[in-house]
Amino acid sequence: MISDITLEIALILLGLGMLLAGVRAYLGPKITDRAVAADLIFFAIIGFIALIGLRSDFEALFDIILIATLLGFMAAISMARLGSGGRR
Amino acid sequence: MSSPASLASWPWRMVSFLLWYAKAFVLANVYVTLDVLRPKRRMRMSPAIIAVPAASASDTEWTLISCLITLTPGTLTLSISREHQILYVHGMFVDSREALVGEIQEMEDRMLRALRRSPGDLTRPTRLPDVVPGEETPGGEGR
Amino acid sequence: MELQGIMHGAGLVFIFLGIFTIIVAGLGLFRLPDLYLRASAVGTSAGLGVASIVLGALLMDFSWLNLLKALLAIIAQLLTSAVGSMAIARSGYLNNSRPAEITHTDDLIKTRRDSADSR
Numbered sequence: 060m061i062s063d064i065t066l067e068i069a070l071i072l073l074g075l076g077m078l079l080a081g082v083r084a085y086l087g088p089k090i091t092d093r094a095v096a097a098d099l100i101f102f103a104i105i106g107f108i109a110l111i112g113l114r115s116d117f118e119a120l121f122d123i124i125l126i127a128t129l130l131g132f133m134a135a136i137s138m139a140r141l142g143s144g145g146r147r
Numbered sequence: 148m149s150s151p152a153s154l155a156s157w158p159w160r161m162v163s164f165l166l167w168y169a170k171a172f173v174l175a176n177v178y179v180t181l182d183v184l185r186p187k188r189r190m191r192m193s194p195a196i197i198a199v200p201a202a203s204a205s206d207t208e209w210t211l212i213s214c215l216i217t218l219t220p221g222t223l224t225l226s227i228s229r230e231h232q233i234l235y236v237h238g239m240f241v242d243s244r245e246a247l248v249g250e251i252q253e254m255e256d257r258m259l260r261a262l263r264r265s266p267g268d269l270t271r272p273t274r275l276p277d278v279v280p281g282e283e284t285p286g287g288e289g290r
Numbered sequence: 291m292e293l294q295g296i297m298h299g300a301g302l303v304f305i306f307l308g309i310f311t312i313i314v315a316g317l318g319l320f321r322l323p324d325l326y327l328r329a330s331a332v333g334t335s336a337g338l339g340v341a342s343i344v345l346g347a348l349l350m351d352f353s354w355l356n357l358l359k360a361l362l363a364i365i366a367q368l369l370t371s372a373v374g375s376m377a378i379a380r381s382g383y384l385n386n387s388r389p390a391e392i393t394h395t396d397d398l399i400k401t402r403r404d405s406a407d408s409r
Contacts, residue, residue: 096319144385173338179333
């Protein structure tokens with residue numbers, strides 16, 4: 060479906076974005092800065108799933124993407140709870 | 148209440164709101180992306196947190212308007228006060244208070260007209276109430 | 291065959307647009323001064339970035355069932371990312387992440403109990 064070289068370029072670029080977010084998550088002065096960076100890492104992971112799923116012609120690709128978006132929401136909410144120490 | 152005519156035009160109002168929102172969404176994405184890529188001296192952002200009077204009434208409307216505001220990059224709902232009818236919005240490009248308030252209220256007007264079968268009450272509090280720090284919110288401190 | 295070629299090309303364009311958005315948001319994490327602006331920058335990749343990657347994947351692997359799933363995924367992503375970034379920004383405010391210096395107006399600070407001794 061997608062040629063090898065395109066896939067590699069796309070994966071490297073996504074990895075670059077992920078690296079930027081990773082450094083911010085490492086530096087982040089507060090836990091909420093880390094949470095925002097982790098959110099971005101998660102979106103990059105959805106990109107990885109989509110690209111690798113396209114490459115391997117995976118049947119359930121879109122089911123996985125659908126579940127992944129919902130899981131990311133859970134992660135964001137729990138990080139927000141963690142950041143505010145239980146206050147809403 | 149809702150006349151047949153307004154009921155018939157409901158789907159159209161919905162679709163036209165969605166198209167308008169899609170356009171605003173893409174434009175906001177372009178603005179934010181451009182500003183991130185711009186050299187530091189020429190960055191055009193002037194962030195502010197503004198209290199925007201709102202006309203929403205039901206739970207659905209409050210939830211939707213704050214989600215729509217947050218979904219548009221560059222504006223972010225930080226908090227709402229239902230008793231004072233206020234949305235606290237963090238904006239990325241706020242030249243003046245009126246500009247952001249106008250922008251948010253236009254979006255809300257369009258959303259309410261699309262959502263309600265008849266437009267109903269679109270009045271907003273004109274004067275900002277003097278909000279004083281309230282009692283500690285239930286939920287307690289650091290658990 | 292012709293149509294498939296066009297859809298393949300458009301899919302690639304959408305995928306790379308999404309990747310570009312994610313990289314720009316990553317840069318934004320460093321170039322923007324405070325939590326709220328960073329959350330706005332990440333908002334671009336949460337909405338447009340993920341949506342266009344999913345759309346690109348759909349165009350490259352099209353079927354009607356996939357269309358339905360992809361639409362559901364995009365809608366779920368848009369709604370949940372909005373709620374997620376709202377929750378994170380709010381928890382940042384409760385956790386005393388002060389807006390950066392260039393923030394010229396802050397109405398919310400008046401409602402804080404400790405507003406007297408901050409700033």
